[in-house]
Amino acid sequence: MKKIIVLGLLCVITLTTTKANLITNTESAYVLAPSGLTLREAPNRTSRVLEVIPFGESVSIILEDSTEVKTERIDWVKGQWKKVSFEGIEGFVFDGYLSHLPVPLLDFELVDSDLDFTYAFLSWMDYRFTEVLAADTIVRENDFTKVIHHFENDQELIEKDESTFYMVNATLSDVRITDVYNLLLSMMPSDVNRKYVQDSSVFIEDASGELAQIKLLLDNPVNIKKLNNGQINIKLYSNYTGCTL
Numbered sequence: 060m061k062k063i064i065v066l067g068l069l070c071v072i073t074l075t076t077t078k079a080n081l082i083t084n085t086e087s088a089y090v091l092a093p094s095g096l097t098l099r100e101a102p103n104r105t106s107r108v109l110e111v112i113p114f115g116e117s118v119s120i121i122l123e124d125s126t127e128v129k130t131e132r133i134d135w136v137k138g139q140w141k142k143v144s145f146e147g148i149e150g151f152v153f154d155g156y157l158s159h160l161p162v163p164l165l166d167f168e169l170v171d172s173d174l175d176f177t178y179a180f181l182s183w184m185d186y187r188f189t190e191v192l193a194a195d196t197i198v199r200e201n202d203f204t205k206v207i208h209h210f211e212n213d214q215e216l217i218e219k220d221e222s223t224f225y226m227v228n229a230t231l232s233d234v235r236i237t238d239v240y241n242l243l244l245s246m247m248p249s250d251v252n253r254k255y256v257q258d259s260s261v262f263i264e265d266a267s268g269e270l271a272q273i274k275l276l277l278d279n280p281v282n283i284k285k286l287n288n289g290q291i292n293i294k295l296y297s298n299y300t301g302c303t304l
Contacts, residue, residue, distance in 0.1 A: 087119050087120060087159075088117065088157040088158060089117050089158055089159065089161070090113065090116050090117075090118065090157060090162075091114070091157065091158050091160070091162065091238065091242060093253060095112055095114055096112045096152050096157070098110040098111070098112055098143070098150040098151070100150055100151070101151060102140030109148055109150045110146075110150070112152070119143060120141055121141075121144060121149065123142060131153065131155075133153070133155065135237060135240075135262045135270055136155035136156065137237065138153050138155025138157075140153060141157070156241060158235075158241065159233070159234075160234060160242055162245065163179070163246050165186070167179070167186075168183040169246050169247075170246045170252070172248060173278075173279070174252060174255070174256065174277055174278070175297050176279065176281055177225060180227060180229070180243070180293070180295055181216070184229060185216075188211065190208055190210055191210060191211050192209040194206050194208050194209075202221060202222040203219075203220070204218075204219070205218065205219045206218040214231055214232050215230045216228070216229040217229070223298070224297060225296070225297040226295065226297070227295045228292070228293075228295075229292070229293050230290050230293075231291045231293070232289075232290050235291070236271075236272075236283055236285045237273075238291075239283050239293055243256070243281065243283075244257070256275060259275055259276045260276075261274045269285075272284045272285070278298065280296050281293065281294070281295050281296070
């Protein structure tokens, strides 16, 4: 049975020990924290602040020979303290807000004030990823149209146009569920809008206590889900007629 918990203001921290690295197979990563990410002198939240790394900037991860690292959970974001270098300064950051996902920096990748993520996400993926096959198009009766885009690394995006709604259904590889959530928050036009989305977010754990699903209960809803194969599926809806593929 799944346990559903709505995002609140309380910050919950859980420490465990693991040998896994959450940022893998990469020497660098991008900051997805909209307000920036704190670079600290030591790997904990009370050590001296060296710098605040702005949103969208990249850091170089300093790979160290360490057999055990601590995994920390702040609210619903799980991560580790990683030693990094930023503009010649070395220190430690919480990597729950680092990702190798491309950062949305252009106007067409940002959400309008109507809080409809659909077209911003579609534009972001179309601009930042490379299609490896020509798109497949399926047309059926009753105003049903579906276009399937195939991207590198077994990633996929499906556009579905029906008479009452337009949906984007994407599958991403080598990414955490909170990476996708932080990505969406970074697409917001203002802190006020971002706070509204956070307050409309529902986090769902699986039987083992791991975060398995995030729902954004908006007029144009979003559902982010971790699949059994480790990929992350995201469905975004735009509830009105008139989209033309």
